[in-house]
Amino acid sequence: MPIFSSYDGTELAYRLVGEGEPLICLPGGPMRAARYFGDLGGLSRVRQLVLLDLRGTGESAVPEDTSTYRIDRLVDDVEALRAHLGIDRADVLGHSAAGELAALYAATHPQRLRSLTLVTPAATLGLPATDQDRRDAAALRAREPWYAEARAALDEIQAGRATPGTWAGIRPFMYGRWDAAAQAHAAESPAQRNAVAGSLYYPASGVDLASSAVAALRELQVPVLVLAGEYDGGPTPDRAAELAALFPHAEFVVQRGAGHFPWMDGPGDFVRAVAAFLDPGVSSVQAAGTRLAYRTWGDPSAPPVVLAHGRGGSSLDWTEIAEQLAARHRVYALDFRGHGLSDWPGRYSFEFFRDDLHAFLEARNLSGATVIGHSMGGVAALLLAERHPALIGALVVEDAPLLLPLDPPRPPAERPSEELGFDWQVVASIDAQLNDPDPGARERLGEITAPTLVVGGSRSHVDQVQLEWTARQIPGGRFASVDAGHLVHTDNPKAFLDALKSFGIG
DSSP: OOEEEOTTSOEEEEEEESSSSEEEEEOOTTTBOGGGGTTGGGGGGTSEEEEEOOTTSTTSOOOSOGGGGSHHHHHHHHHHHHHHHTOSSEEEEEETHHHHHHHHHHHHOGGGEEEEEEESOOSBTTBOOOHHHHHHHHHTTTTSTTHHHHHHHHHHHHTTOOOHHHHHHTGGGGSSSOSHHHHHHHHTHHHHBOHHHHHTSSOOTTOOOHHHHHHHHTTOOSOEEEEEETTOSTTOHHHHHHHHTTSTTEEEEEETTOOSOHHHHOHHHHHHHHHHHHOTTEEEEEETTEEEEEEEESOTTSOEEEEEOOTTOOGGGGHHHHHHHTTTSEEEEEOOTTBTTSOOOSOOOHHHHHHHHHHHHHHTTOTTEEEEEETHHHHHHHHHHHHOTTTEEEEEEESOOOOOOOSSOOOOOOOOSSOOSBOTHHHHHHHHHHHSOOTHHHHTGGGOOSOEEEEEETTSSSOHHHHHHHHHHSTTOEEEEESSOSOHHHHOHHHHHHHHHHTTOO
């Protein structure tokens, strides 16, 4: 393991996991060795994790002065690590008790911080979890087979009768799934934690770090992510939301089905949320409890264009088109639920995608924007234009299925073996709708009032005669055929852009 010398000469160890830009990761416990992070659910595929063993833990040395175990003194170790790595401005992640350490670092060295990620941050800045918080969170697990025994252990602890056995007894509450992996992870905790150092982590009574830190954090000019677990009792989502409200540029995410170690409970959900936050080219909005990621191009004051991808795609599919349109437009490309860096909730339909598009337009105040939708995204845009005619200023539908029953019906698809950038359940859900679509979608085409261009790929599997029919059903609708397959804007981007230009977009 790499070693560096901190401000007082104490030698501290860290591990590097993965490749990419470094992300300094501070472990909780308090004072637990960083090994319990693993690769943070696969986050190491997009960032290089710098996993610091705090002094006195893991492979780091025990300091001569035990007062340096105090959280405000550990801030200097974080700064020493940043300097050792040669990073001008660091991305810092703090978990659990180290959420407060990371926040104190941000308050002390704001000029050295690029972003701050707080994962289930416990006892943070005057907003500690209460006994009632933990009881409320525990009650959410009342149907679990282990609940009665774990709840009895929690009651003993809160009654002031804590023992090593009762602390071990409440471990199931810390995880969204108390499976073999969670049990093994929890069993490693005692050996990884320096209990003496942990007892000295928080200042003695009368030493208040929170008030001055909070004042500084209210002025912090870097992006902050506060990620809470749905089932966590320390902090509960409500308590974590209070923390997020302290920061002027905070994003708040609740990971469904997760406890205190969200990368264990839902690694994909965790990685998508954190990766989206850390990517400066990606932003997110909340749509009825679902986080939708999106990318932008162009002048924010220019006329808006919203790009909606097809099934199995993402916002990145539009990069070439977006870069061209950005010369005269503010371009937004979203990831629908179940795709890219957005949430993957597991339930999908054309109507859900329609609602995603609706929520995105409202969240970004884009009423009257031009909307361009490919295939599945085109169906979502059509459904939205039918339901809310005034919401879309102009509509382009690219090679979208007409929603006539498929003959013969599509058989169940076989999932590819490689890792996918979308939730495979999307395929089964949408195929079921294509086999037996709602006829009302076709019947309401005449209710669309937005100027509409339907673009077809002459070599596509989608019936082009049906696409022409779709255009005729929409008042003032136009049809344009492009020499391309189903992925019109990818196969022949120049001709696609020419079609847009003839429609007044470009």
